[in-house]
């Protein structure tokens with residue numbers, strides 16, 4: 263790590279934040295002592311809303327899914343717990359557990375369209391869900407009491423008093439915060455943000471919404487069930503009107519104003535948005551307008567919300583030297599005893615009437631560098647896309663040894679050891695350099711529950727991944743940038759970062775799409791050294807699309823030349839360089 267970096271501003275800021283945090287916590291714990299019932303009720307409402315928002319934050323803030331009608335899940339939780347208490351006389355805590363379980367399912371049902379629908383279509387689907395739940399609440403009178411309503415759960419003894427309920431909600435909110443913070447800072451938080459901001463790169467690392475988002479949808483639903491129970495209890499009596507669109511908007515706006523991908527920002531925004539309408543009766547009547555104005559103001563002033571502003575305050579300064587000093591000897595030689603080549607056989611693909619790739623065959627051997635060159639539009643990137651599952655070949659096959667790749671599934675290619683970089687670097691701008699590299703970490707040994715509970719195995723797993731991430735960064739010479747957000751990196755640094763991310767996958771094959779584009783002469787020399795080492799010493803099979811002829815002829819063991827989608831020539835560097843057709847069609851030396 264860079265030891266020259268002055269850490270004082272971030273430290274001072276963190277100290278101030280820690281002191282402020284303790285002060286706020288002390289004030290909250292003692293609120294029933296120094297505040298009257300009115301304040302305590304507002305405090306209780308903030309805590310209840312936060313129970314829901316903390317979970318929803320993972321879906322909206324981290325995963326970027328516009329779940330605007332999430333009040334639907336709150337209503338399911340509220341009615342479930344109330345009905346169980348009122349009709350069956352069940353204990354409120356047991357009712358809360360049942361509501362959480364049912365809402366986990368409801369959260370999944372409301373959220374599952376996100377796997378197929380994008381942005382506004384998904385938002386409308388969640389609004390539809392809210393409408394359906396409201397209609398059911400009105401119509402299923404025997405259970406919900408219809409428009410007349412139903413009493414909320416009553417907690418026993420002192421817990422049922424105003425201050426007792428406040429403390430119940432506080433314990434629930436602390437638990438929700440702990441669980442969601444654990445998840446936010448685990449691989450799940452990273453993966454959701456990667457899928458949101460760099461979906462293609464995330465897919466190339468083997469990530470999918472199905473694997474990362476589905477457990478989070480279930481989790482957020484369960485927290486909404488807890489919030490629904492407490493909300494019904496605070497309301498003492500619930501009717502369908504209690505679960506109105508304004509409430510849904512508050513949840514959603516709190517996350518946007520708080521800032522995507524943070525926990526503290528939405529927590530502060532929840533407090534502000536709940537308190538603001540309470541400052542006067544006039545303001546209460548204008549609550550929707552206040553939410554809209556706040557959203558507009560924050561979007562214009564700090565587009566990333568409160569959390570973004572806080573993040574920028576703690577960013578370390580840029581290292582003084584930005585020279586990339588690679589240490590290729592650090593690239594670990596993983597167990598690459600498997601020497602089977604990666605082979606594309608007669609692959610073809612057309613876009614409309616254009617045959618972009620026409621019966622192309624090539625073979626990438628572990629320990630060698632294979633160059634793929636040709637004029638613009640000759641089908642190089644498309645060939646790469648077919649090999650790593652982003653495009654499906656209409657004819658032909660891709661194999662590793664005798665293992666046939668299904669095609670069209672980048673996650674499968676990643677699982678089989680194929681990593682790649684992109685013609686235009688694809689990274690998560692607001693995540694740190696190290697976090698970006700960790701997106702490539704494969705097969706974590708710990709699962710969702712372990713991540714949520716922050717179990718020792720999960721923490722150990724995380725530590726080990728970070729250490730590996732730092733080694734990958736040292737390998738490509740970016741370790742001094744580890745804690746900087748990616749958006750502060752230069753283009754050339756992003757190219758090396760993509761290689762570090764690919765190395766995190768411990769790949770058998772590395773597909774590089776124009777890795778030297780935009781690099782200086784010095785940087786190209788380092789890239790050359792790095793690629794040569796990765797192939798010859800670390801045993802990786804490299805397939806490189808490149809236009810820099812010097813680099814190609816220096817580093818490649820074999821070269822395939824494409825023209826109009828078909829193979830024009832193939833052979834060693836010398837064979838290709840002296841091939842008349844290649845000279846005429848591409849090199850311009852004929």
Ligand SMILES: Nc1ncnc2c1ncn2[C@@H]1O[C@H](COP(=O)(O)OP(=O)(O)OP(=O)(O)O)[C@@H](O)[C@H]1O
Nearest residue numbers: 613616618636637638639640641642643644645685
């Ligand atoms: N998704 C797509 N839809 C339609 N046409 C496409 C698509 N992808 C690629 N093409 C077309 O296929 C042809 C080959 O494109 P490709 O990007 O593979 O070429 P390339 O050799 O990598 O070019 P360059 O060197 O400029 O990157 C081009 O004519 C391109 O316009």
